[in-house]
Amino acid sequence: MTRILVTGGAGYVGSHTCKALSQAGMEPVVFDHLISGHDWAVKWGDLEVGDLLDRDRIAEVVGRVCPEGVIHFASLTYVGESVTDPAKYWHNNVTGAINLLDALTAANVPPMVFSSSCTVYGMTDADFIAETVPVAPINPYGNTKRAIEIMLQDYEVATGLRHIVLRYFNAAGCDADAEIGEVHEPETHLIPLAIAAAAGDRAALKIFGTDYPTADGTCVRDYIHVTDLADAHVRALRQLLDGGGSDVFNLGVGDGYSVREVVDTVGRVVGTPVPAEEDARRPGDPARLVADATHARDGLGWVPSHSSLDNIVATAWNWYQAQTQILSRPGDGSD
Numbered sequence: 001m002t003r004i005l006v007t008g009g010a011g012y013v014g015s016h017t018c019k020a021l022s023q024a025g026m027e028p029v030v031f032d033h034l035i036s037g038h039d040w041a042v043k044w045g046d047l048e049v050g051d052l053l054d055r056d057r058i059a060e061v062v063g064r065v066c067p068e069g070v071i072h073f074a075s076l077t078y079v080g081e082s083v084t085d086p087a088k089y090w091h092n093n094v095t096g097a098i099n100l101l102d103a104l105t106a107a108n109v110p111p112m113v114f115s116s117s118c119t120v121y122g123m124t125d126a127d128f129i130a131e132t133v134p135v136a137p138i139n140p141y142g143n144t145k146r147a148i149e150i151m152l153q154d155y156e157v158a159t160g161l162r163h164i165v166l167r168y169f170n171a172a173g174c175d176a177d178a179e180i181g182e183v184h185e186p187e188t189h190l191i192p193l194a195i196a197a198a199a200g201d202r203a204a205l206k207i208f209g210t211d212y213p214t215a216d217g218t219c220v221r222d223y224i225h226v227t228d229l230a231d232a233h234v235r236a237l238r239q240l241l242d243g244g245g246s247d248v249f250n251l252g253v254g255d256g257y258s259v260r261e262v263v264d265t266v267g268r269v270v271g272t273p274v275p276a277e278e279d280a281r282r283p284g285d286p287a288r289l290v291a292d293a294t295h296a297r298d299g300l301g302w303v304p305s306h307s308s309l310d311n312i313v314a315t316a317w318n319w320y321q322a323q324t325q326i327l328s329r330p331g332d333g334s335d
């Protein structure tokens, strides 16, 4: 079976991708320090507990596992924290990636899919963001993602490391079977927070900014179901395993929804209106981020099929109800 090393495979997008790899007949081996990831989310292959900052550990795992491909998710991802503690982000994300790339260089240089973000485009005015839009990140988190993208290009020149960069828009929704789902600590994302507010488990949702130049004054985002994202990773990896060259793809649906539209959908799906209050803008939020999904469709044959807003919210709500049982099992859900 084709063995794939998945760094950060115990996290949200990583665990959904492991399920997709397994369904595609591949064997994921997860490398994760379990600080933000969860051991209960590793269900489709072995778990190697380790930190990418530990050079010897990742080198040892790569040498022993001999992966035929790699998907690199492991990363710190909080934009706000990256602004107040940039050193933590540069050290963890960039030094961690260097250690991983060096370990791959010392082995057989398997091809890599890299989990990047639309945040690399910064404050673009483009209505639909294609890969040709100039990159200009506006926070340290985005800078680290961009730095790794550049690093991959440089390593390819020297080592032949073929790689595909996937720039996600807003990952959302959960596994249809509720075997895994989204658990962040702290949670900052709109959909899980709106669901928790509707369920009465949190205080009112704050709507960050109502004076944006959008139809209803709130920010517009391109929400992409995590199962569709996982499928894109498998397609990208297959392409590399078949000998394909390096590339960059934006992963979004190409439709935008405002915060108010998301809040209304959550209220309808949960059956209780979301208690919400208007608040100031959150620093660094662009008014609109919507993908031009043409290149991913043409280059990967990728057509999202789970990403209607209703299905995203329905699967997130299903997971929200199921996770209470999963997280209450002895020994689970400690982080």
Ligand code: UFG
Pocket: 077, 079, 117, 118, 119, 141, 169, 170, 171, 188, 189, 190, 191, 193, 205, 206, 207, 208, 209, 219, 220, 221, 259, 282, 285, 289
């Ligand atoms: N929002 C609220 N209230 C909340 C939380 C979010 O109004 O309590 C709004 C935000 O201001 C934003 C929208 O809902 O307009 C979506 O916010 P999320 O935090 O869910 O997602 P972001 O668009 O901020 O973040 C996503 C990814 C990041 C990535 C970023 C790129 O989660 O990893 O896109 O801009 F960096």
